[in-house]
Amino acid sequence: MIFQIDFQAGKPVYLQLADQIRYAAASGRLREGDPLPALRPLAEELRVNRNTIAKAYSELEAQGIIETVPGKGFFLKGTATPFSQQERNRLLIAEIDEAVVMAHHLQIDRAAFLKTVEERADHFELKPAQASNDNPRR
Amino acid sequence: MIFQIDFQAGKPVYLQLADQIRYAAASGRLREGDPLPALRPLAEELRVNRNTIAKAYSELEAQGIIETVPGKGFFLKGTATPFSQQERNRLLIAEIDEAVVMAHHLQIDRAAFLKTVEERADHFELKPAQASNDNPRR
DNA sequence: ATTACTGTCCTATGACACTAGGACAGTGGA
DNA sequence: TCCACTGTCCTAGTGTCATAGGACAGTAAT
Incomplete structure (x- = not known):
């Protein structure tokens, strides 16, 4: 799966990435259990800092969309939402x-x-x- | 009509005001031809700078929601939208x-x-x- | 003609958001 | 046990954004 960053879009990079992942999950292109690219390889691929990737992933984690597995990385989370x-x-x-x-x-x-x-x-x-x-x- | 600003909301003042006007127009509480408060009185009432009010109005003007009449002020615009x-x-x-x-x-x-x-x-x-x-x- | 209103433009300041690099700890595989 | 991966935390720099005050020009009412 390929993410694309538009540096001229006037939209923060971390939000572009977070939104692309959210939309991919909603449309079924990413499914529960799918791994997301690790921070450093994706950062190199998109030519941004790995903390920028981490910030995008952190947003999605807060929304209950992805989760982290220590030593393994980030994965698409199941359907449980953290909200009432x-x-x-x-x-x-x-x-x-x-x-x-x-x-x-x-x-x-x-x-x-x-x-x-x-x-x-x-x-x-x-x-x-x-x-x-x-x-x-x- | 009364606008309310929440300085703790973490949302820019000018966007809060612009959104309240947009929603009031959509719900019929503000209608075509209605005048908006002038910049200075509203700025005093809300205790912000009149350029902050002007910025909100400028956003709405760009979206075709309000218009300015020289010497008279801002008014709710009719239904013509500037977009194709x-x-x-x-x-x-x-x-x-x-x-x-x-x-x-x-x-x-x-x-x-x-x-x-x-x-x-x-x-x-x-x-x-x-x-x-x-x-x-x- | 004058005054008081109207909006607009200019410049400035401070806070915040975005992004980055260094370093660390934990985990898994060889 | 060691190494290479993983994510996380800390600090820092830059640019943008939000907000503000001064001043100006145009309009309307008196």
Whole structure:
């Protein structure tokens, strides 16, 4: 799996990397148990400092997306989220509100908005209900 | 209308103000033609520099949400957005993707996600299709 | 014409974020 | 046991960002 850094993007390198990993996990390109590249090799490949990689990984660890195994490295974590149900709802509603407000200001009506949301949910293959107690790759 | 600044929020003051205005406009609490407070009185009220207010207003102006009338001040702009249809779609899809990725990582399934999106669209009374050629307040 | 408002431009300062290098401790494999 | 890997902690430098004050020009109302 290849990560790409755009030094002209005006976005911090560690956030670009963290976002690419988050999106890869959401889209299934990275799955539970997959190893992430170690800090030093990836730092050399992307020509940044290994602490920059570590900072990106630290962000993802805080969000419960990856975990570290001493002596072995970082791995994609299973589905347990560190947040309570209430906190998860709060976080999601804040993000959805941002999208709705943006739709309003971009003159995108309700029907077009909901249609686009469904398309993107399908694009990412967002899990249907009650599939989460499966254990697909163990 | 009252804006509130939280100096402990860790979020720039100008962004807090800009977001509150954006959300007020999306929810109908601020409407096309409504005047915004002038820079100096609002700066005194919020106890910040008037350039901080100006910076918030400048952000909103760039997004086509407010406009300036020389000698009179800033006003909520009508519905014309400065972005092309293609650019609007791109912006919206990026924001929706962020919400979908977040739903994935928060173990919120597709049905619950879509339900929450509809609720929030209704909460903001996102415009139904083809109402946008109306001219409600002139 | 004058005054008081309006927004805008310029310069400056301090804090913070981003990035980096050195060094250390733990783990696994040979 | 040793070596090469792993991640982590500490300190430091730089550039950017957020915020601020001074001053100016334009407009509207009197």
